[in-house]
Amino acid sequence: MDYRKCERLDEGLIKSLELSAPDDNTISKMSRVFQALQSKSRLKILMILSKKSMCVCEMVYALGMSQSAISHSLRVLNYLDLVRMDKRGKYTIYSIADEHIVTLIDMCMEHITEQET
Amino acid sequence: MDYRKCERLDEGLIKSLELSAPDDNTISKMSRVFQALQSKSRLKILMILSKKSMCVCEMVYALGMSQSAISHSLRVLNYLDLVRMDKRGKYTIYSIADEHIVTLIDMCMEHITEQET
DNA sequence: TTTATATATGAACAAATGTTCATTTATTCA
DNA sequence: TGAATAAATGAACATTTGTTCATATATAAA
Numbered sequence: 001m002d003y004r005k006c007e008r009l010d011e012g013l014i015k016s017l018e019l020s021a022p023d024d025n026t027i028s029k030m031s032r033v034f035q036a037l038q039s040k041s042r043l044k045i046l047m048i049l050s051k052k053s054m055c056v057c058e059m060v061y062a063l064g065m066s067q068s069a070i071s072h073s074l075r076v077l078n079y080l081d082l083v084r085m086d087k088r089g090k091y092t093i094y095s096i097a098d099e100h101i102v103t104l105i106d107m108c109m110e111h112i113t114e115q116e117t
Numbered sequence: 118m119d120y121r122k123c124e125r126l127d128e129g130l131i132k133s134l135e136l137s138a139p140d141d142n143t144i145s146k147m148s149r150v151f152q153a154l155q156s157k158s159r160l161k162i163l164m165i166l167s168k169k170s171m172c173v174c175e176m177v178y179a180l181g182m183s184q185s186a187i188s189h190s191l192r193v194l195n196y197l198d199l200v201r202m203d204k205r206g207k208y209t210i211y212s213i214a215d216e217h218i219v220t221l222i223d224m225c226m227e228h229i230t231e232q233e234t
Numbered sequence: 235t236t237t238a239t240a241t242a243t244g245a246a247c248a249a250a251t252g253t254t255c256a257t258t259t260a261t262t263c264a
Numbered sequence: 265t266g267a268a269t270a271a272a273t274g275a276a277c278a279t280t281t282g283t284t285c286a287t288a289t290a291t292a293a294a
Contacts, residue, residue: 003269006178008174014175014178017168022164027160027164030160030225033229034155037148038152038154038281041282047144055123055241056240057240061120061123061128066285068242068243072282074242089240100231104221109147111221112147158253172270173270173272186252186254187271192273206270207261207271208261208270
Protein backbone atom coordinates (compact mmCIF):
# COMPACT_ATOMS: atom_id res chain seq x y z
CA MET A 1 0.00 0.00 0.00
CA ASP A 2 1.20 3.46 -0.84
CA TYR A 3 0.09 5.81 1.90
CA ARG A 4 1.11 8.82 -0.16
CA LYS A 5 -2.18 8.41 -2.01
CA CYS A 6 -4.14 9.59 1.00
CA GLU A 7 -6.14 12.62 -0.03
CA ARG A 8 -5.63 14.28 3.35
CA LEU A 9 -1.89 14.32 2.88
CA ASP A 10 -0.34 17.74 2.27
CA GLU A 11 3.29 16.85 1.60
CA GLY A 12 4.51 20.44 1.83
CA LEU A 13 2.89 21.00 5.20
CA ILE A 14 4.29 17.77 6.60
CA LYS A 15 7.77 18.62 5.32
CA SER A 16 7.67 21.91 7.20
CA LEU A 17 6.58 20.12 10.37
CA GLU A 18 9.49 17.73 9.98
CA LEU A 19 11.93 20.64 9.82
CA SER A 20 10.75 22.03 13.15
CA ALA A 21 10.90 18.61 14.85
CA PRO A 22 13.67 17.98 17.41
CA ASP A 23 16.64 16.03 16.10
CA ASP A 24 17.01 12.34 16.73
CA ASN A 25 19.62 12.82 19.42
CA THR A 26 17.26 14.95 21.50
CA ILE A 27 14.49 12.41 21.09
CA SER A 28 16.83 9.68 22.26
CA LYS A 29 17.75 11.61 25.38
CA MET A 30 14.11 12.32 26.16
CA SER A 31 13.28 8.70 25.64
CA ARG A 32 15.94 7.72 28.16
CA VAL A 33 14.55 10.16 30.74
CA PHE A 34 11.03 8.79 30.37
CA GLN A 35 12.48 5.32 30.41
CA ALA A 36 13.94 6.14 33.82
CA LEU A 37 10.61 7.46 35.08
CA GLN A 38 8.77 4.40 33.90
CA SER A 39 9.90 2.19 36.74
CA LYS A 40 7.69 2.15 39.83
CA SER A 41 10.74 1.84 42.05
CA ARG A 42 12.45 4.84 40.53
CA LEU A 43 9.24 6.86 40.62
CA LYS A 44 8.85 6.13 44.31
CA ILE A 45 12.45 7.14 44.91
CA LEU A 46 11.99 10.44 43.09
CA MET A 47 8.75 11.16 44.88
CA ILE A 48 10.16 10.65 48.31
CA LEU A 49 13.31 12.58 47.42
CA SER A 50 11.14 15.47 46.31
CA LYS A 51 10.00 15.75 49.92
CA LYS A 52 13.35 15.23 51.61
CA SER A 53 16.94 14.51 50.63
CA MET A 54 18.01 11.14 51.96
CA CYS A 55 20.76 8.60 52.26
CA VAL A 56 20.23 5.09 50.92
CA CYS A 57 19.48 3.64 54.38
CA GLU A 58 16.56 5.98 54.82
CA MET A 59 15.16 4.94 51.46
CA VAL A 60 15.53 1.26 52.33
CA TYR A 61 13.39 1.93 55.38
CA ALA A 62 10.95 4.27 53.68
CA LEU A 63 10.35 2.25 50.52
CA GLY A 64 10.76 -1.30 51.76
CA MET A 65 13.01 -2.16 48.85
CA SER A 66 16.35 -3.94 48.99
CA GLN A 67 19.51 -1.86 49.29
CA SER A 68 20.79 -3.31 46.05
CA ALA A 69 17.67 -2.49 44.08
CA ILE A 70 17.72 1.08 45.39
CA SER A 71 21.39 1.56 44.55
CA HIS A 72 20.88 0.25 41.04
CA SER A 73 17.90 2.56 40.60
CA LEU A 74 19.82 5.55 41.91
CA ARG A 75 22.62 4.87 39.49
CA VAL A 76 20.23 5.17 36.57
CA LEU A 77 18.64 8.31 38.01
CA ASN A 78 22.03 9.87 38.62
CA TYR A 79 23.32 8.99 35.17
CA LEU A 80 20.37 10.84 33.66
CA ASP A 81 20.84 13.83 35.98
CA LEU A 82 17.52 13.26 37.66
CA VAL A 83 19.09 13.12 41.10
CA ARG A 84 22.17 14.70 42.59
CA MET A 85 24.48 12.85 44.93
CA ASP A 86 26.53 14.31 47.74
CA LYS A 87 28.98 12.04 49.52
CA ARG A 88 29.35 12.88 53.19
CA GLY A 89 31.57 10.46 55.02
CA LYS A 90 30.09 7.01 54.84
CA TYR A 91 26.73 8.37 53.71
CA THR A 92 25.68 9.37 50.22
CA ILE A 93 22.90 11.91 50.34
CA TYR A 94 20.65 11.93 47.31
CA SER A 95 18.40 14.79 46.26
CA ILE A 96 16.22 15.76 43.30
CA ALA A 97 18.33 17.39 40.59
CA ASP A 98 15.99 20.20 39.61
CA GLU A 99 12.43 21.43 39.72
CA HIS A 100 11.64 20.25 36.18
CA ILE A 101 11.61 16.71 37.50
CA VAL A 102 9.04 17.62 40.11
CA THR A 103 6.91 19.40 37.51
CA LEU A 104 7.20 16.43 35.18
CA ILE A 105 5.91 14.10 37.85
CA ASP A 106 3.19 16.53 38.92
CA MET A 107 1.91 16.87 35.35
CA CYS A 108 1.71 13.13 35.06
CA MET A 109 -0.17 12.89 38.34
CA GLU A 110 -2.64 15.55 37.21
CA HIS A 111 -3.18 13.71 33.95
CA ILE A 112 -3.97 10.53 35.88
CA THR A 113 -6.31 12.15 38.37
CA GLU A 114 -8.22 14.13 35.73
CA GLN A 115 -8.73 11.00 33.69
CA GLU A 116 -10.58 9.45 36.60
CA THR A 117 -13.40 11.98 36.60
CA MET B 118 22.55 -5.74 57.46
CA ASP B 119 19.91 -3.84 59.35
CA TYR B 120 19.48 -0.44 57.82
CA ARG B 121 17.34 0.70 60.72
CA LYS B 122 20.58 1.27 62.62
CA CYS B 123 21.46 4.25 60.43
CA GLU B 124 21.89 7.24 62.72
CA ARG B 125 20.37 9.58 60.14
CA LEU B 126 17.10 7.66 60.20
CA ASP B 127 14.16 9.41 61.82
CA GLU B 128 11.50 6.73 61.73
CA GLY B 129 8.69 9.07 62.71
CA LEU B 130 9.52 11.53 59.99
CA ILE B 131 9.72 8.80 57.35
CA LYS B 132 6.40 7.35 58.47
CA SER B 133 4.75 10.74 57.98
CA LEU B 134 6.25 10.98 54.49
CA GLU B 135 4.89 7.54 53.66
CA LEU B 136 1.41 8.64 54.66
CA SER B 137 1.45 11.54 52.20
CA ALA B 138 2.80 9.37 49.38
CA PRO B 139 0.46 8.47 46.49
CA ASP B 140 -1.03 5.01 46.68
CA ASP B 141 0.36 2.13 44.70
CA ASN B 142 -2.40 2.24 42.14
CA THR B 143 -1.59 5.84 41.23
CA ILE B 144 2.11 5.03 40.97
CA SER B 145 1.27 2.14 38.65
CA LYS B 146 -0.75 4.39 36.39
CA MET B 147 1.98 7.00 36.29
CA SER B 148 4.51 4.34 35.53
CA ARG B 149 2.42 3.19 32.59
CA VAL B 150 2.22 6.74 31.24
CA PHE B 151 5.97 7.22 31.41
CA GLN B 152 6.38 3.79 29.95
CA ALA B 153 4.38 4.98 26.96
CA LEU B 154 6.51 8.10 26.62
CA GLN B 155 9.70 6.13 26.74
CA SER B 156 9.48 4.86 23.19
CA LYS B 157 11.11 7.02 20.54
CA SER B 158 8.37 6.12 18.09
CA ARG B 159 5.59 7.13 20.44
CA LEU B 160 7.41 10.31 21.40
CA LYS B 161 7.72 11.26 17.75
CA ILE B 162 4.05 10.56 17.25
CA LEU B 163 3.05 12.74 20.19
CA MET B 164 5.34 15.54 19.11
CA ILE B 165 4.00 15.69 15.61
CA LEU B 166 0.42 15.37 16.85
CA SER B 167 1.05 18.32 19.15
CA LYS B 168 1.51 20.42 16.02
CA LYS B 169 -1.33 19.01 13.95
CA SER B 170 -4.01 16.35 14.27
CA MET B 171 -3.48 13.64 11.69
CA CYS B 172 -4.70 10.39 10.22
CA VAL B 173 -2.44 7.36 10.19
CA CYS B 174 -1.46 7.84 6.55
CA GLU B 175 -0.07 11.26 7.26
CA MET B 176 2.01 9.88 10.10
CA VAL B 177 3.35 7.10 7.90
CA TYR B 178 4.56 9.77 5.54
CA ALA B 179 5.78 12.20 8.19
CA LEU B 180 7.59 9.73 10.42
CA GLY B 181 8.81 7.16 7.92
CA MET B 182 7.53 4.33 10.09
CA SER B 183 5.48 1.36 9.00
CA GLN B 184 1.70 1.60 9.22
CA SER B 185 1.66 -1.37 11.54
CA ALA B 186 4.18 0.10 13.95
CA ILE B 187 2.28 3.37 14.05
CA SER B 188 -1.05 1.68 14.67
CA HIS B 189 0.40 -0.40 17.48
CA SER B 190 1.92 2.72 19.02
CA LEU B 191 -1.32 4.65 18.74
CA ARG B 192 -3.17 1.86 20.45
CA VAL B 193 -0.95 2.21 23.49
CA LEU B 194 -1.21 5.98 23.48
CA ASN B 195 -4.96 5.83 23.17
CA TYR B 196 -5.32 3.24 25.90
CA LEU B 197 -3.47 5.58 28.26
CA ASP B 198 -5.56 8.58 27.18
CA LEU B 199 -2.56 10.34 25.73
CA VAL B 200 -4.22 10.73 22.35
CA ARG B 201 -7.80 11.06 21.27
CA MET B 202 -9.20 9.31 18.22
CA ASP B 203 -11.95 10.55 15.99
CA LYS B 204 -13.20 8.20 13.31
CA ARG B 205 -14.32 10.03 10.19
CA GLY B 206 -15.27 7.70 7.39
CA LYS B 207 -12.31 5.60 6.40
CA TYR B 208 -9.94 7.90 8.25
CA THR B 209 -9.12 7.91 11.94
CA ILE B 210 -7.93 11.32 13.03
CA TYR B 211 -5.67 11.30 16.05
CA SER B 212 -4.95 14.28 18.27
CA ILE B 213 -3.21 15.03 21.57
CA ALA B 214 -5.55 14.31 24.47
CA ASP B 215 -4.76 17.31 26.63
CA GLU B 216 -2.27 20.04 27.32
CA HIS B 217 -0.67 18.16 30.21
CA ILE B 218 0.94 15.87 27.70
CA VAL B 219 2.48 18.78 25.87
CA THR B 220 3.74 20.26 29.14
CA LEU B 221 5.14 16.91 30.17
CA ILE B 222 7.12 16.66 26.96
CA ASP B 223 8.22 20.28 27.14
CA MET B 224 9.52 19.86 30.70
CA CYS B 225 11.52 16.88 29.61
CA MET B 226 12.95 18.80 26.68
CA GLU B 227 13.93 21.68 28.96
CA HIS B 228 15.61 19.29 31.34
CA ILE B 229 17.64 17.86 28.47
CA THR B 230 18.68 21.19 27.00
CA GLU B 231 19.63 22.70 30.36
CA GLN B 232 21.76 19.70 31.14
CA GLU B 233 23.84 20.42 28.06
CA THR B 234 25.06 23.79 29.32
C1' DT C 235 44.52 -3.23 62.73
C1' DT C 236 39.82 -5.51 63.05
C1' DT C 237 34.81 -4.91 62.91
C1' DA C 238 30.61 -2.71 61.66
C1' DT C 239 28.17 0.12 58.73
C1' DA C 240 27.01 2.24 54.16
C1' DT C 241 27.01 1.90 49.42
C1' DA C 242 28.17 0.15 44.79
C1' DT C 243 28.40 -3.25 41.36
C1' DG C 244 28.63 -7.71 38.44
C1' DA C 245 26.29 -11.75 36.84
C1' DA C 246 22.22 -14.00 35.80
C1' DC C 247 17.63 -14.72 34.85
C1' DA C 248 12.65 -14.07 34.25
C1' DA C 249 9.53 -10.74 32.48
C1' DA C 250 8.19 -7.13 29.46
C1' DT C 251 8.74 -4.55 25.23
C1' DG C 252 8.73 -2.97 20.08
C1' DT C 253 8.97 -4.22 15.64
C1' DT C 254 7.98 -6.96 11.44
C1' DC C 255 5.15 -9.83 8.69
C1' DA C 256 0.90 -11.53 7.53
C1' DT C 257 -3.74 -11.07 7.78
C1' DT C 258 -8.24 -8.98 8.91
C1' DT C 259 -11.68 -5.57 9.31
C1' DA C 260 -13.84 -1.26 7.84
C1' DT C 261 -15.11 2.13 4.56
C1' DT C 262 -15.63 4.30 0.06
C1' DC C 263 -16.34 4.41 -4.69
C1' DA C 264 -16.86 2.58 -9.34
C1' DT D 265 -21.26 -6.26 -6.14
C1' DG D 266 -15.95 -5.97 -6.28
C1' DA D 267 -11.70 -3.30 -6.00
C1' DA D 268 -9.04 0.03 -3.59
C1' DT D 269 -7.80 2.43 0.38
C1' DA D 270 -7.32 3.04 5.57
C1' DA D 271 -6.52 1.09 9.84
C1' DA D 272 -6.25 -2.61 13.34
C1' DT D 273 -4.50 -6.77 15.16
C1' DG D 274 -2.18 -11.48 16.18
C1' DA D 275 1.90 -14.11 16.39
C1' DA D 276 6.68 -14.36 16.85
C1' DC D 277 11.04 -12.87 17.75
C1' DA D 278 15.12 -10.48 19.40
C1' DT D 279 16.16 -6.98 22.67
C1' DT D 280 15.89 -4.61 26.85
C1' DT D 281 14.75 -4.30 31.56
C1' DG D 282 14.61 -4.80 36.90
C1' DT D 283 15.42 -7.55 40.45
C1' DT D 284 18.07 -10.82 43.41
C1' DC D 285 22.15 -12.77 45.13
C1' DA D 286 26.74 -12.48 46.07
C1' DT D 287 30.52 -9.79 46.59
C1' DA D 288 33.45 -5.64 46.59
C1' DT D 289 34.63 -1.13 48.10
C1' DA D 290 34.64 2.84 51.28
C1' DT D 291 34.40 4.97 55.61
C1' DA D 292 34.13 5.18 60.63
C1' DA D 293 34.66 3.44 65.14
C1' DA D 294 36.66 0.42 68.50
